[in-house]
Amino acid sequence: MTPAERAFAALGYQPFGFQRQAWQAIASGRSGLLQAGTGTGKTYAIWGGLLNRILSNAAGQFGRPSRASAAPSGLQVLWVTPMRALAADTAQSLQRLADAAGSGLRVGLRTGDTSTAERARQDRLPPHALVTTPESLCLLLSKPQGLVLLQSVHAVVADEWHELLGSKRGVQLQLALAALASAQTDMGMPADALQRPAFIAWGLSATLGNLDEAAESLCASVLSEQGLSVCQIACDIAKPIVIETLLPAQAGRFPWAGHLGLAMRAQVVEAIDRASTSLVFTNTRSQAELWYQALLEARPDWAGCMALHHGSLDHQTRAWVEKAIAQGLLKAVVATSSLDLGVDFAPVEQVLQIGSPKGLARLLQRAGRSGHQPGKTARLVLVPTHALEILESYAAQRALAAGRVESRPPPQAPMDVLVQHLATRVLGRPMTGAHLYQEVRTAYSYRSLTPEAFAWALQFLSQGGTSLAAYPEFHRLQTDAVGRWQMADARMARRHRLSIGTILSDASIRLAWVSGGSLGQIEESFIGRLKPGDTFLFSGRALELVRVKDLTAYVRLAKKKAGAVPRWNGGSMPLSGMLSATLREVLSQLSFVFASGETAPALPARQAPEVAALWPLLTTQAMRSCLPPADSFLLERLDSREGAHVFVYPFAGRTVHLGLATLLAYRLAQQAPVSLSYAVNDYGLELLVPRDQAGLLTESSLRSVILAGNDCLAQDLLSALRAGGLAQRRFREIARVAGLVFSGMPGAEKTSRQFAASSNLFYEVFQKYDPDNALLQQSWREVQRDELNLQDLSETLERCSRARWLWVDLSRPSPFAFPLMVERLREQLSSEKLADRVARMLEDAHKGLSSGLSS
């Protein structure tokens, strides 16, 4: 009997097939990926295998019979989790199995919340397994004593790898793994001298469209010298999911635009009422705050058994909420993605998703948070916030039924993460450039890193950049006598350690009561817009800002009703390409019903309730404009007081539309001096020019800019990006990760912190004084790839230019056009001379004044 089998028997569990499969694979020294949903026992599938490995290793080491449970000394396993809030629960659950095996193994915890005393204790007497985050792992790599702790590690587990895979934090973990794998041959002694088995890595992932790549990207560096292939195991237990859409009582009165969805409050209250415990997911934190208030107003009797959970709340508050859910004390919890991951809550019967689910993988993940009791099904209720989202819900159900799910491609060779990692590496131990290059290239995302790009990163760290004079005070690394790189001084070292892990966070400050006690974190940019005395909603309460001092905003309960709701990032998540494609199919099928005749057709029999609810909107769209079939491409034009609008509907998701709008605006502006603004949503895009330039937006001009096609797509986009404001925010993040912006030093001057947060000024300074900086180029590349989605954009452009054109002159906004018209977030692009543009704008302003209109 292996220790894992012993532990399972002690706990009264029967191992599933996939768990035995994983134990087997680990026993034979394989690395790989286990794909399984939440609540299937995937943690013990891997941890059980690792228990066997640790204990048999110890047995081999000390020559005892294999059933001996003597624990070996030194840290053996790293268990990396994406959120530190999850770490404590994970550690508990690992300890439980280790105890059940009677192994005497200790599981430790090391995250940003771990005390210095506890860290020191771990350094002295290492636990056998350490649950940690990518950031804390990098911090260990940056310290000589951390490297000592890590040298005995022979297995790394990436928990919830699907969460990290597509992000820079995932790349950070790839690099850390490359460092650990190379340290195995690198510590000056061969692996067998340490009596340690070969280094392995395992990932745990939910279902994804690119599982092969997920496995490869995690294990590449580990397998680079082992000559083994990646092992993939899939969980064979499928949990049934039931999905329904909440529909408005009167379909015709449902708003055409909006994102709060409070019109659905009555139905949501009813849905919550019928289950014992519900999780109510929203897409943004501000939406969560508003819904919490709205639900309390509707049902004051729920006060005390309803809670709010989002990432800005104090972690004690969150921990209390999580405990209360687990104990079944709560009727409902309004949450954001902060509750997407984590331990399973048995009492949760259903999950409500307010607003578009945006993607299928996300939808599956959220649905999986319910129905954990044996024999129960996961139950998901979709709550559309405007009419077109009904269509989205319908498309999502169809796509899931067809077994579709998105991919999450890992970022390719991001320079900012590389720069940060190189500094981390040499801070732990001086290393030569050749050695570093060799190591970094074993990481999947950097497998094609050129020597030139690598050299740039080192030069950037040692001289601030290629332009030598530009950064006299920014020489972070230098070489020692034997040509190894090391950190220039202790101040740089301290600063670097403080900036590890800034990949995730935006500039945020602490929120606390005047009377003492912390409430959580809040974006500095939000607080910066408020004056003392202003009120806002946070944590389900109306608060009044008293003062901001020493990176803390002090508040008290407000007497009057709150004005602003904090706007957190994350509201503009795009509809996934896969969901968009299904949406187009659904729309195309519906279009055939309308294809014949001028009069509105009756609703055909046996349609889904979603289609019935959408019928009035579809009818209006068909009457005022048309419903585009799959082989066609709809464009609408409308003249209003604001100017001439053209609406284009590729139905390809907002990232693609943003790219397309940027491109079309740029190409139009190349034809004649003009100033445009544009807006996008998940369904289409709008181009808007002032009235006196309306002649520029004609069918033929649009035809020419769309049919210009793919030839100079990348180049045009790049030019458009340099001109527009899209890359600014992205650049600030890159600069922060690369250590160019450092906002974490306590007591930093206020203006420099504000500067760090003000992306436009920062971007401008670089554009002006160091235009060749590789980080600027990276920001353009990233915007093209992630925000504008070059690949999909090119396909969409191709599809649009092949399709049959339907050009409609509108006299009133169509239901498709309306949400775009009211979209307030806009980008601008101009090819006019700035002075001419200002002159014309001021002239308009004065005309407006003299005709009695406000400007």
Added chain:
Amino acid sequence: MKGPFSRPHLGGAYCVEGAVHQKRLWLTPQGALIDAVSQTAFVSDLHLGKSTSFRRAGLGVPEGSDQETLMHLSAVLGQYRPRCLVVLGDLVHDVQSLTPRLQEQLAALRSQHSDMPWHLVMGNHDRKASEALRAHWAPLLRLTVFQDHWQEVPGFLGVHSPQDLTDARGGTDLPQRVWLIAGHLHPSVLVAGGARQRLRLRCFAYRAGQWLLPAFGAFTGSFRLQPKDYDAVYPVADGRVFCLKPHAQGATTDQ
């Protein structure tokens, strides 16, 4: 009148004739305000050395902004040939800004205009470097330092912050026919136009005898003012100064 001010339009500068105050001013696209009668040039908020201070604080900002600021100052002094230069505060960003390199650059510019008096009203940022400025930089650059206000030309009162008026005069009321000139706020204005365009432009602003200067420095943020709180704002774009009169009826956009 002789000299450059006899021309009706200078580069992109904007000419303001004060009917009540009997004055004539030039607002230059670099951000200087010039009194045509006494030929005094006022500038404010250069924040020299700000990028140095930021780099010291851990923000990797490229160098180059100081050179640009000094180039603009050199252009103002060369083009308009004022008799006197008044810096209304925040010449430097803080004590870390005072590098030998900056000193060299400033001294070079100073030597090209050695006959011209240079006056500095101490701004809040200058005070952070007060000691070094007074003891070392002022003698070297032959700067006359004024602690809180400047009144060398009749009809003008120069301060750093508009709020310093209270301190300088012991009250907020300006004497008749005196124009107050101040910086500190780094004003900018949001100009809106057709097709929902928005442009944020740094600007001069005027209300009730008080002038606000834009930040002269190339590396400075700005504060968005509400045009309706002012009699006139003068946005700067593309090397040209414009005029926006929020309360005017059928006003013209340029002179």
